[in-house]
Amino acid sequence: MATSQGNDSDMDCSDNEDCYDDYNDYYNDDNSDGEQLDMSKTDPEYFDYKCLSEEEVERLLNETVESLSNRLFISPSLAKVLLHSHEWNSNEVICKYKENPQQTLIAAKIDPPTPSKSIIVTSTYLSCPVCITTLNIDKFIKLNCTHMFCKDCWTTHFEVQIAQGISTAISCMAKDCVVLAPEDFVLKHLQHKTSIREKYQHFTFRDYVKSHPELRFCPGPNCSVIICSREIKAKRVVCDKCNTGFCFKCGCDYHAPTDCQVIKKWLTKCADDSETANYISAHTKDCPKCHICIEKNGGCNHMQCSNCKHDFCWMCLGDWKSHGSEYYECSRYRENPNIAHESAHAQAREALKKYLHYYERWENHSKSLKLEEQTLEKLRTRINKKVMSGLGTWIDWQYLFTAANLLAKCRYTLQYTYPFAYYMDTGPRKELFEYQQAQLEAEIENLSWKVERAETTDRGDLENQMDIAEKRRTTLLKDFLDV
């Protein structure tokens, strides 16, 4: 396996045999590399990851701690602080520590920034600055700074901090002192307090996972799975316990082809402008030909008027016939080429128009996804009846569910092409993108139309349509998914 260490680390460790990698074995256990390489070539969304339990991750982290502690002859507790402050990059810690241990300990807030002068205590009694009690010197303890406090005060300090959910960030009690209390120091002061100890260990574990770039908590409700991947990419991962899917890099809903920053910007904009866009959520529109009111109850945007049989597009109300052609324009926003010379007011109006164009389509596909889910439910009921009355077996009808699932996958990607296009600069690349987006959209609506009429659609015809739609989707992602 080719180690990717060289390009993702800014430390020059390549010729240093100290910088070995203890993860390799873990990741290398069962996958054959040849297969992986092929997969990532054919499938732009392919991602190698594992779903781990808390125990497995604990073991993984402990192995890292253990090996660092043996390597540098430091306590496991100190190794944890160093790893936590270096995003669990053992190689970096080893390099830095070997180069300048003092500086490394200061940067990790184990030692104070200015070396503490050793104070000579002459009396056997001291007054604790926190509880103002005078006690024998042996009742006092300090971290690597000079600040002495009585043991009881340390215990109370830790209890209060832990109750607030603070763990790896607990520092010395002195004003403005940044020195951190490592795990062994904290636990030493909580000796008979089982439930607080457990809480503390739970919180530190949470902090460690969050600071580890290769680990992500599954965002699913009440799910404890941790997803683990060597590559930190904006790719889809799906939890094998609760089935929640999300972007590995940012932890939010998966958003290809849009990248993490852009989708964040888009979602913030949508939330900020929610009032402006509110009027869009219409469930009924008038037929552009006979003007009868039509309610949309399916996901497909190719509408057929129940009254006059006119085929039109739900988004733009244009004739559906024009949507199949190469000159399909429904998804594209035509910007006013002279807008730079118009008044500020006209420019603001144009900006809003442009945003609404993309927002409307983004929102509409999201609604279609929900409506198509309902279609699938109805389909399930109908097929159940058929099977029960002897019309074929479950296996015979399986292809319909495959089609519905594929439709959902395609439409999901299509929805996320709109924020991508909104933030794209005008130019040939955007033209190519919009062309591919339009093609994808047309094929998805065709697929949706056929899935809604599943029982009357020829199976070969449907499977052909599935193939075209998925090909369009992969082509677009191959060209534009830049992760």
Added chain:
Amino acid sequence: MAALPRRIIKETQRLMQEPVPGISAVPDDSNARYFHVIVTGPEDSPFEGGLFKLELFLPEDYPMSAPKVRFITKIYHPNIDRLGRICLDILKDKWSPALQIRTVLLSIQALLSAPNPDDPLANDVAELWKVNESEAIRNAKEWTRRYAMDN
């Protein structure tokens, strides 16, 4: 009620014996963890001449947790909101058990002398303080006269 920690008793004694200039803090007759505080508006500040009432409460885990302090008198200040809550680092994440009631009150007095509109709690006040400081100061004086000078 649990016995009062030695630390609180000591701090209270010292506050009474050597009060901070311009500040009075008196424990409530029925609750020794609750203090009636009066801060005099600092000289050369828009709050000069005003007497500001505050309440200060020492929570159960004091001094491990910061005291809870709030202005009762209305005040026009970018770091104090309409409910009298104060945006001050040592009352939040910069609290240290080695700090005392005395240090907290001194910090609040300093905040009146030097408002910090870049770390605002009352956004509209902070905004005006940044774009039109003289008008903001006029407002602050007006509020001081109206709410903090009632005989």
